[in-house]
Amino acid sequence: MNKPQSFRPPSVDTVLRSTAGDLAIAQHGRMATTDAVRHIIERLRGGGPVAASAEQVGRMALDRLEVQSRPSQRPVINLTGTVLHTNLGRALLAEEAIEAVVAAMRAPTNLEYEIEAGQRGERDAHVRGLVRELTGAEDAILVNNNASAVLLVLNTLAKDREAIVSRGELIEIGGAFRMPDIMARAGATLREVGTTNRTHLKDYAEAIGPETGLLMKVHTSNYVVQGFTAEVEPTELAKLARQHELPFVDDLGSGTLIDLSRWGLRREKTVQDALKGGADLVTFSGDKLLGGPQAGIIAGRKDLIAKLAKNPLKRALRLDKLRLAALEATLRLYRDPDRLARRLPTLRLFTRHPAELRGLAERLQPKVAAAIGANWTVEATDCASQIGSGALPLETLPSAALALRPAGKSASSAVEKLAAAFRAVPVPVIGRIAQGTLIFDLRCLEDEALFAAQLDALKPELSDALA
Numbered sequence: 001m002n003k004p005q006s007f008r009p010p011s012v013d014t015v016l017r018s019t020a021g022d023l024a025i026a027q028h029g030r031m032a033t034t035d036a037v038r039h040i041i042e043r044l045r046g047g048g049p050v051a052a053s054a055e056q057v058g059r060m061a062l063d064r065l066e067v068q069s070r071p072s073q074r075p076v077i078n079l080t081g082t083v084l085h086t087n088l089g090r091a092l093l094a095e096e097a098i099e100a101v102v103a104a105m106r107a108p109t110n111l112e113y114e115i116e117a118g119q120r121g122e123r124d125a126h127v128r129g130l131v132r133e134l135t136g137a138e139d140a141i142l143v144n145n146n147a148s149a150v151l152l153v154l155n156t157l158a159k160d161r162e163a164i165v166s167r168g169e170l171i172e173i174g175g176a177f178r179m180p181d182i183m184a185r186a187g188a189t190l191r192e193v194g195t196t197n198r199t200h201l202k203d204y205a206e207a208i209g210p211e212t213g214l215l216m217k218v219h220t221s222n223y224v225v226q227g228f229t230a231e232v233e234p235t236e237l238a239k240l241a242r243q244h245e246l247p248f249v250d251d252l253g254s255g256t257l258i259d260l261s262r263w264g265l266r267r268e269k270t271v272q273d274a275l276k277g278g279a280d281l282v283t284f285s286g287d288k289l290l291g292g293p294q295a296g297i298i299a300g301r302k303d304l305i306a307k308l309a310k311n312p313l314k315r316a317l318r319l320d321k322l323r324l325a326a327l328e329a330t331l332r333l334y335r336d337p338d339r340l341a342r343r344l345p346t347l348r349l350f351t352r353h354p355a356e357l358r359g360l361a362e363r364l365q366p367k368v369a370a371a372i373g374a375n376w377t378v379e380a381t382d383c384a385s386q387i388g389s390g391a392l393p394l395e396t397l398p399s400a401a402l403a404l405r406p407a408g409k410s411a412s413s414a415v416e417k418l419a420a421a422f423r424a425v426p427v428p429v430i431g432r433i434a435q436g437t438l439i440f441d442l443r444c445l446e447d448e449a450l451f452a453a454q455l456d457a458l459k460p461e462l463s464d465a466l467a
Contacts (some may be wrong), residue, residue, distance in 0.1 A: 009041045010054040019305055020058030026067045034070075037060040054357060067392050067440075077451060078427045081399065081441030083349050084388035088430065090287045090294070091343035094328055097292065100329035101322050111321045124309075130331040135271045135284050137282070137299035142324070143317040149183060149283040149296030149331050150251055154186035156311045157247050157304070158213030162191040165201040167230065169218035179218060196244065198230040204240055214247040215240065219254075238278020247281065247304060250274040254389065255284020255297070257334050261350045263341060266395045271299060282305055285324075288389045291346035292325040292330035315368060350387070350397065357400035358382070360442050368402055371455035372418065378402045385443040397443065404438040412436055425454040 015021045015037045016030070024033040045244050052060075060325045065130045076088060084090045093101070114121035114162055124142045131140035143149050150166060154163055163183055170192065183190045189211070193203035215237055234250060241248035252274055261267040268289065274282040281304055286295030296317075298308060310313060319327070333343050341347045361380035369378040381403050384396035406414050419438050423431040426448060445451055 004281040006058055009052070010057060011047060012037050012041070012448060014054045015041075015057045015061065018054040018058040020055055020062050024058060027062075027205070030173060030259055031100060032068075033061060033063060036064045040064065041380055061386055076430050077447075078444040079431045079440040079442065080427060081383065081385045081401070081402075081432060081439070081443065082388035083346065083385060083397075083444060084288055086389050091291045092349075093293065094291070094330060094333060094344050096333060097326040097329040099458075100325040102323050104325040109321055109325075111139055113322070123318065123321070123324060127328050127331065130328065131297060131299050134331060134334050135275060135299050137271075137275055138302040139305040139306050140297060140299040141314070142319050142327070143296040143314070144287040144319065145287075145294050146253060146255070146283055146296040148253070149298045149318040150179075150182055151186050152308055152313055152317060153281055153283060153298060153313060154183055154188040156308050157249075158183075158186070158188035160187055161189065161213030162207075162209075162211045163214055163216050164191045164207050164218045165186045165191055165218060166194045166203075166205055167192045168194060168196050168199055168231065169220055173349055176339040176368075182322075199232060200230060200456045201232050201236050201240065204237065208240075208244050208246070211413065212244070212246060214249055216249045216251065220311060227281055234274065234277035234279060238280075239279070244280075247301075248279055249281045249283070250277070251278035251283040252282060254290075255282075256289040258337060258340070260289075261349075263347065265350060267395075270372065275300065284328070285389075286327050289383070289387075291344045295319055295323055295327050316415070349446075352399075354382070354398040354400060357442050360445065360448060361400040363404055364442075364448070365402060367455055368404065371458055372404065375407050376418070377407050379405075383439065383441055385441055399441055399443045402440040404440070406437060421458055425457045429454065456458040 012034060016025065016033065021033065021037065024036070029037075037057060037172050040057050072227035078085055080088070110121065111126075112121050113119075124140070127142055128140045131137060137211050141152075143152055160230065165179070168345060170190075179192050191207050191212070193199060193207045206214075217232075217234055217237060222248070234248075238248045251267065252271065254268070256268050257272070257352050259267055271282050272285055279300060281298055283296065283298050284290070286292040286297055298305065333340055336343075341351050358380070365378050365380045369376070372378070375397070379402070381401055383399050383401040385399040387395055388395070404415075415433055415436055415438050419431060419433060422438075424430065429440070429451065432437050433439070
């Protein structure tokens, strides 16, 4: 019996001179290509008796380089049914904001330079005026996100002092970040008052003492407590704070600048509401209901904003020129609320009509069914989308979806493999799995042609994925 011959690879130089090797060098450089060829040869040598030509090795090296050169962060198609999906980057930027970011990337800007005066300026000045205009606040300051905004406020106004908060408002936000932990990092001592479901004005009043730094209200935007409940109105807290010459801070979390009920959504407390309710400072996010880039905005009393600006933490938490450009462009859109739903992607996705989405589902249903084969059923069905990112937790949006399930008995492993196959296409398609069904909620699908075109890329993956 003849022994199988061991693998005798072509030389590295021979592979580099092949057509595939030459193409790899042109696209990825000689050093990277050489490393990839050596890796492929070593892998083949360790895999037993095989034969591979220089062209084949070059092609495998090129495939490896193309995978390695793919950006780690890349576009996906969000069919999860959650519009502001934290894991998928939350709000999509308006075209005006994208253009502003690109312009800021391509050239030096007057980020901290006053052109008219010819002297050093302040970066927040590019957005501060817009925040004042849109909210009615005396002044504003910008930081990295809303957690940073809360951190800066507490560290400035309540370091080594007590911050009084209702026990029912000690929220946990995404990634297991909890309000008590943020307070501790800020150097403030948490003083809980009331109970989980009921807090009264006297609870705050009895807690105020020489060590009190501020009163704080935290908007529970990511959950709702119902039943036997009581909470203190912001106007009452503001009056109590003024009586004791203490700042009253209202942390809105998501934060919105407009009444969403004009588009059929449940009314959410706005920044203007919080300021009119007596808050000395209001903190809120730029990348949630506002529909802009990740940012934390603090609006309110001018003297308190000045104190925040002097805190050394402000420099560590400041925004770069790209996000400032995007935020400024986003805020400018709010000057024209009548066109906002067309120009701001977040609001546009919130307000898509169910009939439009149902029509989209019915057009795509036969295409998806043909792509995944007779072993699957594909149904156009009604569903409910979510706002996401902790905003309006009980609010759902009537939507339409494609429901993909095995034609025979339920097979959860097959559904998982099908979901993985959709994630493996060039622009990954991200859905959700529920009750043995892969669901594609179409609310956030605006590029129908791209989705349909990728069904062809799905077919080569399908047989392996469902084996």
